[in-house]
Amino acid sequence: MTELLWGKEPARTRGPKPAITLTAIAETGIAIADTEGLDAVSMQRIAGELPVTKMALYRYVPGKTELVAVMSDLAVGSPPDRADLPWREALRIWAIDLYDAFTRHPWLLQSTIGRRLLGPNELAWMERGVAALTGTGLSGGEQLDSILVITSHVRNIAQQSTTFPGHTTGLTEEDWQQSLAEILATEAARFPHLTTAMRTSAGSENQGLEFGLARILDGLELLISDRTG
Amino acid sequence: MTELLWGKEPARTRGPKPAITLTAIAETGIAIADTEGLDAVSMQRIAGELPVTKMALYRYVPGKTELVAVMSDLAVGSPPDRADLPWREALRIWAIDLYDAFTRHPWLLQSTIGRRLLGPNELAWMERGVAALTGTGLSGGEQLDSILVITSHVRNIAQQSTTFPGHTTGLTEEDWQQSLAEILATEAARFPHLTTAMRTSAGSENQGLEFGLARILDGLELLISDRTG
DNA sequence: CATTACTGTGTCCGGCGGACACAGTTACTC
């Protein structure tokens, strides 16, 4: 598994040449997941778009779990190379880049959750985030915790704003808003603060990413100035 | 669907009495999910623990998606009733209560993602969070964004720290740490900052919730004092 | 008593991940 993600394949000698490659499998899976959602990715489905049968895929990958891991690391890609910036601006752009990655491949939100084996690209993202915080006086643990908070925020904003193709609860933004409005209309008495908050916020949209990011970075700045000053 | 979650069932008249109840179904599902993970929850499995067959369940619930929604709202439960506190302490305790709920039912992290229909309990949590921020000078949209940031943080910390029973990548915390350490050992050159951050943070554990929470609340406090002062 | 509305059951379907035995292909070794 680690070998798969990190590309340590043993040199092959005898036997027929493989008809396809692991990368081709992963790319096919990514294409399907992008257009039809992660649930549409099955061994059958992938094999159908390649000149092999389903079972041949198991010569390249031990199981579906590992395939999704390879797909995920390939899809996140390398973090964009940004010029040296002060930590705050560096982290802000880093967060937006990450958001873009999740927007390009919404299924990453499903596939990259919980404890899992990390691939080189995912680690590269972490590396870049931590790198932005070196020299700020924060401890290693604090640096890791900081980029974790930012990652969490980016993930959940992306989750809220992107429409999942083919996912079970395929609600459009409008449908969702409306059903929520209906509920709040009939149950306004039980949720007074929520109702007024929703009503006064109607119309202003998609500020969530910048808003939360600004709060988190403000909080970090406070801590950093405590440490350095 | 909305009717199911909000308990608006039409009065039944003729015909045999139902052998079970929707609540019993949901509770059975919750018990299974708690002990064996959400993936272990299937119609067969639930019916096996109740005096009915699989297909009888469809008399109570339209499909599995809706069942999981009912399970989720039942499992989050009502937010604990806390005394009136200043907004910062109120939100802090609110976040910890939420974390506890996710810890009690780790599968909620899987089932309550993305746009979905919200049940009364979930809305009650939101209501309480927003309520803590009324009177701080924040706009409705800002209040909602604020509790969203906190929720994101709580979720991802819970995701990282809890072990998913029966989930695909059933790695223990130690196994995960070790495999990551091995990778970093062999690839240290590619991830220098990450390597040192990891090394210096070894040992200090589980500060993630409090750390991120403190940063976010600090950032909110800054904004609020801007608004009020 | 007949009708009507309702509940639970059994059977069937397509699709899923995956185990396994098998046939075909290629390169190394004698």
Add this chain to the structure above:
DNA sequence: GAGTAACTGTGTCCGCCGGACACAGTAATG
């Protein structure tokens, strides 16, 4: 060159999943 070992792709089979559907049994209404 012949044999063999290593490797690749195929077809078949299994258990499980969510769910459609027809059907039989049951309870209240007329």
